[in-house]
Amino acid sequence: MQITKITQLVKKEFLLEFRQKASLGGILIYIVSTVFVSALCVKSTIPVYVWNALFWIILLFASVTISTKSFMKEARGMGLFNYLHYSPRSFILSKIIFNMVLMVVISIITLFFYSLFIPQIIGNFTLFFITLVLTSSGFAGVLSLTSAIAAKANNNFSLMSILSFPVLMPLLLISIRLSKQAIDGLSWGVSYNFLLILVALNILVIMLANLLFPYLWND
Amino acid sequence: MKHWYKIAGTVLVLYTLIFGLLNPVPRLDILNETIRNLYYHVPIWFAMLFQMSLSIWFAIKYLSTGDYKHDLASHNAAQVGFFFSIPGLLTGSLWARFTWNTWWTFQDPKLNGVAIAILIYLAYFLLRSSVIDEIKRARISAVYNIFAYVMMIVFIMILPRLTDSLHPGNGGNPAFGKYDLDNNMRLIFYPAVMGWILISCWILNVKLRISELNHLAND
Structure with missing residues (x-):
């Protein structure tokens, strides 16, 4: 059954992640130090649009860095085992689900530390939060596929960022606009269209990953 | 007659190059004589988009058949499309200088879209x-x-429709087709689009033959 295999794989991912304390802790320290460095560079209050842009740039780099390793584990023996036991669709879906959870958690942690070090009043926090969740899940979808591609192409970090930055741009620009509206505290009617696009992009990315990953899988 | 499209492309492009400068154009504020750039700037983008669409078409064909010729075609079409993006960008930049008074502006989603497209193909x-x-x-x-x-x-199709743009036809600016493009201009514009697309196909044809020979020589 597909669903049971997917849950199996997702469970395995979480187990591996929690077993290696270093990897989760590493992510946390990475985020905190990046946010702290930017806070030190800024030092005082900054205009809203700069605050917004800086936040999304930090999040972008954190997501790309973290997701680079998501296909590294599959490099040698594990890859063959997975190949024999799971279908490519369930495999990429489990990766996307795991990455989505990871990214959403990371983005919330980033938001927490970022607004701790560089305070900013957010007018419509619910809208900001929804944007954050939708965008980071979209990031997870895109980055799962691009990290699979980068892993097949000898897995270097610069290739990963070069491949994913331009593809992430539509998501990023929509969410920057949305979160600016949220900080300004605009009403929901203004942002409704953009939220819909964000949801549609999420669905599109997952569908594309599902469609294309099987071709990366059999080689 | 397998050479018909080469002859047609050459004749059409020569015709539009010469008559694009000679034929009468509507007198419009700001645009003035620069409106003639429509014959060169827009058709080159059409040729680029056509080649990039060919590239993805051959990519899909490659994934479904596994024939190396489709891969060669896909790669070469991407290269030709990329090649056309350079004159497209230069003519656009020149036009922007004389109408919007700047070489490059971030106010316009189409410009950003093109920059992203170029980054994507460089990554490719x-x-x-x-x-x-x-x-x-x-x-x-x-x-x-x-x-x-x-x-x-x-990115190119959806985002500009939701934000303001300096380009005609988007964000409240009237399209050429509605007001500015009179019948005189159509006589040049449509042949120019056809001509540049045919020329791009000719370039692709020559490139493809060279790379197929290279492929055979290296085997």
Whole structure:
């Protein structure tokens, strides 16, 4: 059954992640130090649009860095085992689900530390939060596929960022606009269209990953 | 008559190059004589988009058949499309200088879309050069090609419609087709689009023959 295999794989991912304390802790320290460095560079209050842009740039780099390793584990023996036991669709879906959870958690942690070090009043926090969740899940979808591609192409970090930055741009620009509206505290009617696009992009990315990953899988 | 399109392309482009400068154009504020750039700037973008669409078409064909010729065609079409993006960008920049008074502006989503498209295709070429194994390279780059193209279309087509643009036809600016493009201009514009697309096909044809010979020589 597909669903049971997917849950199996997702469970395995979480187990591996929690077993290696270093990897989760590493992510946390990475985020905190990046946010702290930017806070030190800024030092005082900054205009809203700069605050917004800086936040999304930090999040972008954190997501790309973290997701680079998501296909590294599959490099040698594990890859063959997975190949024999799971279908490519369930495999990429489990990766996307795991990455989505990871990214959403990371983005919330980033938001927490970022607004701790560089305070900013957010007018419509619910809208900001929804944007954050939708965008980071979209990031997870895109980055799962691009990290699979980068892993097949000898897995270097610069290739990963070069491949994913331009593809992430539509998501990023929509969410920057949305979160600016949220900080300004605009009403929901203004942002409704953009939220819909964000949801549609999420669905599109997952569908594309599902469609294309099987071709990366059999080689 | 397998050479008809080469002759037609040459005749059409020569016709539009000469008559584009001679034929009467509507007198409009700000645009003035620069409106003639419509005959050169827009058709070159059409040719670029046509080649990039050919590239993704061959990428899909490659994934479904596994024939190396489709991979070669996909790669070469991407190269030709990329080649056309340079004169497109230069003519656009020149036009922007005389109408919007700047070489480049971030106010316009189409300009950003083009920059992203160029980044995507640079990433595509880099990805190709970083994988040595031929079959693997063909597969991976086809997957990235399809994924990136869809995201680029999303970027170019959907985003500008939701934000303001300096281009005609978007964000409250009237389209050429509605007000400015009179019948005199149509006589030049449509042949120019056809001509540049045919010329781009000719370039693709020559490039493809060269790379097929190279492929045979290296085997």
